[in-house]
Amino acid sequence: MPAYKRILLKLSGEALMGDDAFGINRATIVRMVEEIAEVTRMGVEVAVVIGGGNIFRGVAGGSVGMDRATADYMGMLATVMNALALGDTMDKAGLTPRVMSAIGIERIVEPYVRPKALQYLEEGKVVIFAAGTGNPFFTTDTAAALRGAEIGAEIVLKATKVDGVYSADPKKDPSATRYTNITFDEVIGKNLEVMDATAFALCRDQKLPIKIFSIFKHGALKRVVQGEDEGTLVHV
Numbered sequence: 001m002p003a004y005k006r007i008l009l010k011l012s013g014e015a016l017m018g019d020d021a022f023g024i025n026r027a028t029i030v031r032m033v034e035e036i037a038e039v040t041r042m043g044v045e046v047a048v049v050i051g052g053g054n055i056f057r058g059v060a061g062g063s064v065g066m067d068r069a070t071a072d073y074m075g076m077l078a079t080v081m082n083a084l085a086l087g088d089t090m091d092k093a094g095l096t097p098r099v100m101s102a103i104g105i106e107r108i109v110e111p112y113v114r115p116k117a118l119q120y121l122e123e124g125k126v127v128i129f130a131a132g133t134g135n136p137f138f139t140t141d142t143a144a145a146l147r148g149a150e151i152g153a154e155i156v157l158k159a160t161k162v163d164g165v166y167s168a169d170p171k172k173d174p175s176a177t178r179y180t181n182i183t184f185d186e187v188i189g190k191n192l193e194v195m196d197a198t199a200f201a202l203c204r205d206q207k208l209p210i211k212i213f214s215i216f217k218h219g220a221l222k223r224v225v226q227g228e229d230e231g232t233l234v235h236v
């Protein structure tokens, strides 16, 4: 029995690269889609927010002198590309995906309309939210928190490069230890940067828990959905 009826899954753009230097790694995206299909077969309604860091990151453009807002719009377009790739892969795996964009780009993907998204979820379709929040100076982590709250998801699942929240960045501090549970106040107060503070604050206000787990660990998504011990739970 799944522990949740409706989930919001945040997939990092960078994780789509697999072992490649940039872009979308075929084997990685296919495996992720298989794992998503597995949980939809359990009757869980799945919405996905996809990142864009594998193609473009606004801060990188901004740092070389480009106007930050312009760079961020490029980043949002990158998430649209990933969303199309993910949708196509889902289609071929027998799922019914619907890509919805936060920025107007109607010839390519339909616009995000909340009631429509809710309808798709009730019909068992997988909704992929593209273009983040549609605003510069935000991230797709914040988009995940926002859409998660809007669609009434019971939890936001962040599939990322690390297998949870650590006492310090495990890439920089090998002695860092992983939390099984941590409160929003603690994660924000200690400035733990696994997810941005805006996303944490929004989820805290909405009492929407977040689970952070490894995108590379096979079967982790299913275990999370079954409520098993996996990754780190961030809660109020």
Ligand SMILES: Nc1ncnc2c1ncn2[C@@H]1O[C@H](COP(=O)(O)OP(=O)(O)O)[C@@H](O)[C@H]1O
Pocket: 011, 012, 013, 014, 015, 051, 053, 141, 159, 160, 161, 162, 164, 165, 166, 167, 168, 169, 170, 171, 192, 193, 194, 195
């Ligand atoms: N306290 C911490 N616990 C876990 N990861 C952390 C922490 N501080 C920083 N990180 C870093 O956060 C990264 C995950 O965030 P990010 O790169 O934004 O992921 P994504 O691309 O999935 O959105 C990890 O690669 C990790 O090195």
Ligand SMILES: O=c1ccn([C@@H]2O[C@H](COP(=O)(O)OP(=O)(O)O)[C@@H](O)[C@H]2O)c(=O)[nH]1
Pocket: 011, 012, 013, 014, 015, 050, 051, 052, 053, 054, 056, 057, 058, 059, 071, 072, 073, 074, 075, 076, 078, 079, 131, 132, 133, 134, 135, 136, 137, 138, 139, 140, 141, 143
């Ligand atoms: O609401 C949003 C979401 C994303 N972005 C831009 O899109 C890029 C890619 O998103 P993100 O870095 O969150 O992707 P991920 O880390 O998941 O690969 C960001 O760097 C921003 O430039 C944005 O401007 N507003």
